[in-house]
Amino acid sequence: xxxxxxxxxxxxxxxxxxxxxxxxxxxxxxxxxxxxxxxxxxxxxxxxxxxxxxxxxxxxxxxxxxxxxxxxxxxxxxxxxxxxxxxxxxxxxxxxxxxxxxxxxxxxxxxxxxxx
Amino acid sequence: xxxxxxxxxxxxxxxxxxxxxxxxxxxxxxxxxxxxxxxxxxxxxxxxxxxxxxxxxxxxxxxxxxxxxxxxxxxxxxxxxxxxxxxxxxxxxxxxxxxxxxxxxxxxxxx
Numbered sequence: 001x002x003x004x005x006x007x008x009x010x011x012x013x014x015x016x017x018x019x020x021x022x023x024x025x026x027x028x029x030x031x032x033x034x035x036x037x038x039x040x041x042x043x044x045x046x047x048x049x050x051x052x053x054x055x056x057x058x059x060x061x062x063x064x065x066x067x068x069x070x071x072x073x074x075x076x077x078x079x080x081x082x083x084x085x086x087x088x089x090x091x092x093x094x095x096x097x098x099x100x101x102x103x104x105x106x107x108x109x110x111x112x113x114x115x116x
Numbered sequence: 117x118x119x120x121x122x123x124x125x126x127x128x129x130x131x132x133x134x135x136x137x138x139x140x141x142x143x144x145x146x147x148x149x150x151x152x153x154x155x156x157x158x159x160x161x162x163x164x165x166x167x168x169x170x171x172x173x174x175x176x177x178x179x180x181x182x183x184x185x186x187x188x189x190x191x192x193x194x195x196x197x198x199x200x201x202x203x204x205x206x207x208x209x210x211x212x213x214x215x216x217x218x219x220x221x222x223x224x225x226x227x
Contacts, residue, residue, distance in 0.1 A: 107161070
């Protein structure tokens with residue numbers, strides 16, 4: 001089990017550019033979460049999916065942010081256009097969703113984004 | 117989701133037990149208590165969870181009070197590698213299914 005795989009690990013871009021972050025969840029997991037972490041705001045939940053369907057995107061900061069999950073093994077988080085305040089570490093996590101049992105998150109290593 | 121309260125920081129001597137408290141006074145009957153930790157800039161790592169009974173695994177023990185309004189995570193023999201931010205989360209099985217992380221407790225294990 002390779003765990004949750006995120007790419008790129010590091011991204012440096014200029015303001016106004018499009019940024020795409022990618023996540024491959026653990027095989028068999030049917031829930032996927034995107035978080036953003038900064039020193040000022042801590043770990044914030046941006047959006048989560050159950051069975052590839054977005055359930056709650058209330059944490060997405062602006063229309064510049066969008067997330068997709070076209071299939072069970074892949075998700076993207078896109079920022080267009082990017083701004084310096086988007087600089088953060090973005091984490092993806094997956095879980096095997098079960099109504100009757102506890103659900104444990106497994107996190108990826110994160111993608112560190114720097115917008116100049 | 118219930119709100120949790122944790123002390124911002126704690127120190128513990130290496131080899132001693134680290135006891136990390138968490139208050140969750142508004143917890144509902146079907147809500148679990150989860151603990152995660154984040155070492156430096158890595159992704160958070162699951163430690164343990166419980167509903168009513170005390171739980172123990174290879175990493176830690178979780179003690180939940182009888183009224184379930186608070187809990188304590190115990191690292192029985194803390195090592196320098198246990199230095200991390202520890203998050204206590206309360207989450208139910210129904211509803212929005214959100215995992216909301218608070219500010220956690222920054223544990224520093226001292227040599």
